[in-house]
Amino acid sequence: MASEPRSPLSELSLGAIVALLRSRGLRLTKGRQKILETLLGADGPLSLEQIQRKSICQGVTPDYATVFRIMALLEELHVAQRVHLNRSCSYFELLDPQQHYDHLICTECGRVTLMIDSCPVEKVEQAIGRRYGFSDVHHSLEFFGKCPECR
């Protein structure tokens, strides 16, 4: 029944993520640390380009391919996830084991609001798994609409 957990972390912190990397024989470079800090400090999903721009370390901007590879790695480790937000490129955010976020996206200005309220869907995941015979059910929920400023 159970397979890979959605997040292998018990908490979302730089230390916890670094420990996970270490346990897999992976290394912590200055660039990686800076990128992890960017992700931890983000208040919503970020595109690769945004991550790159916010992760300038000692005056040096990390290569786009480097950012891509780190995010692919974190995604594979289930530490981060990719969301689309109905845009032309992917956005990434860390998977907080304590908290699940749904998104509220303005169709006019594109601003993304994190919805930290109780998720209206979590409760039905189990029922859906049973009904359709699926295991390891999780979900992606995005609300769209016009934000107060754009109305």
Added chain:
Amino acid sequence: MASEPRSPLSELSLGAIVALLRSRGLRLTKGRQKILETLLGADGPLSLEQIQRKSICQGVTPDYATVFRIMALLEELHVAQRVHLNRSCSYFELLDPQQHYDHLICTECGRVTLMIDSCPVEKVEQAIGRRYGFSDVHHSLEFFGKCPECR
């Protein structure tokens, strides 16, 4: 408050869609008709390439750009919508005014199941709009998991 309706159709049928096109001064070609039939006959979202492959008309495969332009048109008319399904390309499906579909996607084989049960989220849209000050709230909900065959 109200703006463009999510679907301008009163029912989902070839005739209704054609009538809408006509009312906008748009034309119905053999290729378009075939593509509309493909969409109406689909049992889930299709990629542009899938639409193209399934819309061979009198031995002629429509051009990819043509498929793209028709889907862009239908999307603009709110007759079809684009979904991502966490894949690298977009998928399209018609917007049925009578019915709202959420998706259940196998993370192993990628098969998409349409969930025609009552949507667990529709009811809360209004409350979310009020709470965050958003108007015209709609949503995209995708469940992921391992399907019975892949478990």
Added chain:
DNA sequence: GTACCTGCAAAACCTTTGCAGCATC
């Protein structure tokens, strides 16, 4: 010193647009 990481560069994809000829109305 070994293995892993990074930057650079190019390839691979998917999406989008321009244009001339063709088909619909």
Added chain:
DNA sequence: GATGCTGCAAAGGTTTTGCAGGTAC
């Protein structure tokens, strides 16, 4: 006959990979 539609071709973006040199352990 006018206008919209199509196919072909090319451009634009984003994502992904190869490789040689550099860095963490």
